[in-house]
Amino acid sequence: MNTRFDFVEGKNTAWCPGCGNMMLLAILKGALEELNLDPTRVVISSGIGQAAKMPQYLRINYFNGLHGRALPVATAIKAANPELTVIAEGGDGDMYGEGGNHFLHTIRRNPDIAHIVHNNMVYGLTKGQASPTSQRGFITPVQVYGVASEPFNPLTTAISVGATFVARAFVGNQGQARELIKAAIGHKGYALIDIFDPCVSFNKINTFNWYKENTYVIDASYDPSDKAAALKKGAEEAPYPLGIIYRQAEHKPTFEEQLAVYEKDPSPLHRRQRNSELLNKLMPSE
Amino acid sequence: MNTRFDFVEGKNTAWCPGCGNMMLLAILKGALEELNLDPTRVVISSGIGQAAKMPQYLRINYFNGLHGRALPVATAIKAANPELTVIAEGGDGDMYGEGGNHFLHTIRRNPDIAHIVHNNMVYGLTKGQASPTSQRGFITPVQVYGVASEPFNPLTTAISVGATFVARAFVGNQGQARELIKAAIGHKGYALIDIFDPCVSFNKINTFNWYKENTYVIDASYDPSDKAAALKKGAEEAPYPLGIIYRQAEHKPTFEEQLAVYEKDPSPLHRRQRNSELLNKLMPSE
Amino acid sequence: MLKDQVSIVLSGEAGQGLDTIESLIIILLKKSGFNAFLSREFMSRIRGGNNTSEIRVSSEKVHAFVDKIDILIMLSPQGADRLETRLTPATIIIGANVAVPAKYAEMGCRVIALDLEEKLAALGGSIYTNIIVTGMLTSLLACDDASAQELIRSRFKAKGEELVNKNLVALQQGVDIARELDIPIAIERDAKAAAKTALSGTEAIGIGAIAGGCNFIASYPMSPGTGVLAYLAKQSKEHGIIVEQAEDEIAAINMMLGAWYAGARAMVTTSGGGFALMTEGMSLAGCVESPAVIHLAQRPGPATGLPTRTEQGDLNLVLYAGQGDFPRVIYAPGKFDDAITLTQKAFDVADQFQIPVILLTDQYFLDSIGMTEQIDFSKSAIVNNFIETTADYQRYALTPSGVSPRGIPGYGKGLVCADSDEHSENGRITEDFAMRVAMVDKRMRKLDGYKDVEPELIGNKDYSTLLIGWGSTYGAICEALKLLNRDDIAFAFFQQVYPVPSSAVKMLEQAQKRIVIENNATGQFGKLLEMETLLKVHQKILKYNGMPFSVEELVERILGGLSS
């Protein structure tokens, strides 16, 4: 499918042949296209990692910043200009490891951004160390006797911290993944979508087939607005549920909606002028 | 009560008269005393803040490090010498704000440490800004129009991330608080105890009386080993439950238990010797 | 008779509300047409301990801390011995309902022990002590009674008529008490003083930021940098500023960069330890070529150090923070009007050259209050340097100046691709060796077009000895120079500490003896000058106990150095 987000120069990606990111690139382009967005009005804030290279291969605005720091950047972009569609994107290491603190506090703020995390259960770019989502026993050049820590569950954590949209996708289920990304972008407020996305080079355990065999699509009868049920659903392991795990029924005020600067004037900061008269009053002579 | 942990020189604390930390000091001393611990074999790793000053007023070993960083320090101390009793202590800003990422990943590691967090819903030492646990609408010199973010719930978050002991105490309920601290220290593995602890100078909303009126002691019939129930219990607000919210029934291997270095030899690192013979083999001549 | 100037020290505990007295008396002094300067030192605690404030009133402009205490007003018995070395037999000590240690009388001081018990009981408690003392100061310093009453009224208005009246009574009691004490002070008024604004260093930075068009601040609280965050929060609605308390300093600097990227004018405020955590973010600003304004309020390190004290120990830190080479500018204002204009300029320079600009202040500077000339900001417009992009926009277009026109997303037809990896002109990752070199060279030449804020030379132009200072030591060195009254000595004051301004070499070369004066342990700026000029600094006058230099101390140490 040709989309207005195709970046021709970047046809040749730095990803390995067969990498899940390639599928995700197509899925994301499709979602953006179907949402009918204007590339010049969308920004991707990404970190560093294979996942975080995503915007390099899109015709889109981006801020490709530091490993782990895409969320604060995205929050500020959306706050400074609420007219933009803002996506934060990166890997499991990027977002849950180095960036774990921002993960918690961005959820608490609830900016209107979509948060796309490529979860390959490994550090791809740095050649195969464990990530926070790596499973117990996973052997790597650093975890030579296997991972000993509890794998991080981004879904239940996000729900516990107050996220109002939490979903899980798998690049092998393209249609659903595209719809979930669309729903996440459409959601008013912070929306997490954790996407299973195999790394063919460094994760020989959690392969495409492994994900295929260890996931299932959530039944249509499931009510994602039931928080207690969502916490249970999100905690399920092998098979992992795919779909919207939690979506709060009521709207929760977003970060931008609560900013005093937009109370009377919705225009983004860059269209505003300093008020010299008010400023002069800060130096009263009496 | 006189205890072997009394630090005479430090009788005069830097805390405000009426500060909850004063009560907590007494409670902690009582708990340590009743556990019959040897002060030279206990270490407190603390951050920076009013809460984090705690070890200054105890006859105890301490590493009073950086704001937000007590947990990695504590983890390493326990790992390097599992014979020590290790406590990490600090405030809600210290542990859930600046130190939020360590909070998540320390739980995943499950070192055998007790984690004591003084929760006064405010930044005391820096004079009254909002903390992650400050309630919506709380007005401060920085949050001039009131806190707009969702308050952080350390209890459900810790459970979601895999903690096996999670408790909430209130300094106004001294007996229970002491018992909970004892239980946390006694627990094999990471144990969180979040303690309501009023700041008389900067939190005029969540006062001693407020906490008193907005908390209740969990009924003895409650089964803390039921995770789903614990997630519900931990999510309760005003009145907040006091007691053990969650305690996993089965033992979960601790960080130290899984370290290869202790497989055959339990002695702490400082009693070991470099093996020159093995070392020479790292430079083979053929 | 105290004629040219007087130094009054208030000594109390944290939580006693010295700041109430301070904030009232400083405005009162200004309204009454006096030059005044107030400096504060306090312990890292919220209640108790011993804090002091020094109020200097002078017929001439004054902007420095002195050791000498003419009048000591004790509001608490705590820590009086800390002040002992600053007392002389001429010192008058007033115990405001506090017993003054006997030894002070023995030292020859005039001791006045006021028993306020009855008065306070009648008024309704010891909190009225502050207003009684304010009344005493009003009278002692010959301030306007009417202005004082006016001030009390507006301060307590919100709390109701009864409280206003009680405080007016307390004020009058203080006035009456002081009148009977017969303490002769006769400072001349300065016609210009009344037209000035009384403000603190913190407020100066805050006003400068708003003047610079700041409309976004993200920060994590850390003394002594938090004040600027609170000031901007207070002004946020009126001036349209987004104020966010970040979860940590890393988030703060990344938010700032995101905000600039999206078209805001953003800053962070912090202290050394917080800035340390921003080190990687500094480098990010360097690579993505983002404007950035960073206020670093120094306090003594290393690590947590002395959280509420003062030092100039973080110059080296900001000079080189961030992996790799990239340009930056560092300002260190010495007086409050400069703090305003330099902060404003910081935004412009950051925006124009797309670089981080750092403002270095310290606890002493921020917590002092002084009189500042008014500024008419309508004369300095904000020029937003971003452009409307065209479809073929390239964020990192190679230009002769090294500066590429800065687009922002959503304004124009182009894409704005900011990249922390090495990139080509369009912002996409590259590993091309030639492009890498071109990008490094581009970034490094950006400052070629920057015009230095040259050092100020104070004193005789025919100097052979040159005192060198930067930042908050300005006032004390100026005053010491005046007292030294020698025409072989001058003072070179650097408010731009990096890059070392172009005229520095000449200024330094002329001197046979170069003396740096710094509030740190190693003479960091002296070292920088030596590196950049290869001219030796002959002597260092350093102080690092957490307190600022006093004027007297400087006079003594400069003289001591000259004779050695």
Next chain:
Amino acid sequence: MLKDQVSIVLSGEAGQGLDTIESLIIILLKKSGFNAFLSREFMSRIRGGNNTSEIRVSSEKVHAFVDKIDILIMLSPQGADRLETRLTPATIIIGANVAVPAKYAEMGCRVIALDLEEKLAALGGSIYTNIIVTGMLTSLLACDDASAQELIRSRFKAKGEELVNKNLVALQQGVDIARELDIPIAIERDAKAAAKTALSGTEAIGIGAIAGGCNFIASYPMSPGTGVLAYLAKQSKEHGIIVEQAEDEIAAINMMLGAWYAGARAMVTTSGGGFALMTEGMSLAGCVESPAVIHLAQRPGPATGLPTRTEQGDLNLVLYAGQGDFPRVIYAPGKFDDAITLTQKAFDVADQFQIPVILLTDQYFLDSIGMTEQIDFSKSAIVNNFIETTADYQRYALTPSGVSPRGIPGYGKGLVCADSDEHSENGRITEDFAMRVAMVDKRMRKLDGYKDVEPELIGNKDYSTLLIGWGSTYGAICEALKLLNRDDIAFAFFQQVYPVPSSAVKMLEQAQKRIVIENNATGQFGKLLEMETLLKVHQKILKYNGMPFSVEELVERILGGLSS
């Protein structure tokens, strides 16, 4: 006939397994008694792109990268044009089942296009190309056939008999192919080479750490620093090392400090961006007076920069990282045996003086493989500097040396109170001004007792021109110096870059012309020398495109500089 030395370059894609060839051939060369040096450059990707490895074999010791390519073996058609400038008409180009661009033949190169299709099909796939090439190298370089077979056997043993045999066949095919090519190479063997160890810079740091008693490492992966973490992980059980991947670099450095506090000997490994996040932790080490060993593997910045390339751009960063003043030591080894001994020493110095010690390496250094003299570690015992505490133990006892005996918790009767706030001798918070000064002075004088690792002078003692280098440029500068063959030029090599060693001034003073050679954009070490010696550096030879200096390039640029 290539007699003294030959430079063979392998060119392939990421994921093709060049490292298989590298690791086999380097051991084979060593076993066969050759001096060899292998250096690598690669793109930031896991598959595809173009990576190359240069294998130099020489009759004399060799430790540098050269531009010149005698034999180019292409394993992929990708990126061949990147190498064009390094080819001469004398270059032999072998396409290993890859079409060689026609223009190379036109340039006069001898082009050998090998069609391996059939062989590979028979063997079972293209993965055997690597072993065929290894066989070719075995023959070309006149290595021991038997040793080669032996190596193949042990390498593939675990994968079963069949695979061993197939690989042996592939090896032999390579040997046969090369024999027929008639490429005359006749490097002399070096009797000493066979007794050496072939190891990489990464392994050298790892071995040095274990030699220094390292039993704890916490780090977050970051190229090119991760290798040391992986090396210690591999050795962890045998050598009793706790290895933990931290959630971020901040956790890593705090874990390291916690580990030292509890009696471990700990380190971190990282790169510039990761170190940036450790800045506050550095200051913490300074204040709590903890030993700390930090390995910083440099790569080009700012920010993410060029993640897999090389640079020496983080010297300034480590020099001043951390708020406030406190002492530190920085080493930058230039060859692998020094890397081992300096890393070992880093632990001892850190422990003895209770300071952070930084090891500065870079991608080029770490990823290169060379031959190193064996070291007998039984001769250097570990001295743990902690003491058994008594009941009245004071962690920060003021001593003439500034170093206080270091206790650890749980060993002895005392309490060990480490404090990041300013503290008194027992480690409790203080705001006492005199104690503050005493503690700053104590910390700052600790290095008075430290003995510098003096710079090495290479070349004629009567030099008038002095080349100055540090870290990984060592080998290339040495070789360039030799080629220049002039007795007016010498080379001062600094492996201790900070503090600037005491003998530097003298060494620098003697020269009329001082030339720094640095793999960065601004000449950071040159600046440091100027600051510390006030002696001007006359010229800078800098490179910052992400590649190391080649020997030829240095010769040319040094000569160019001399004539200017």
